Amino acid sequence: MTAEAVLLILRESLLLVLLLSAPVMAVTMVIGLVVSLLQATTQIQEQTLSYVPKLVAAFLTLAIAGPWILEHAVQFSAALFETIPTIR
Numbered sequence: 001m002t003a004e005a006v007l008l009i010l011r012e013s014l015l016l017v018l019l020l021s022a023p024v025m026a027v028t029m030v031i032g033l034v035v036s037l038l039q040a041t042t043q044i045q046e047q048t049l050s051y052v053p054k055l056v057a058a059f060l061t062l063a064i065a066g067p068w069i070l071e072h073a074v075q076f077s078a079a080l081f082e083t084i085p086t087i088r
Helices: 003-042 048-086
Strands: none
Touching: 003 048
């Protein structure tokens, strides 16, 4: 296996991780911003108020985007397994 092939696989896998984690990260970031604005305007500084909505939003996002995430992960894994015989 050449160094170029290893770097290509590593690059593709890192891009896939970024792509698949983007929906959950974006939703939790938006929820965190909204909760922070709510806490700043009402001056409520409860710690659990910032974690619980983000956790619920992350689970809901995973439930909604889960099939899409699984589809892309399976496609990448299948493509990777198909290239194993061609590796020298």
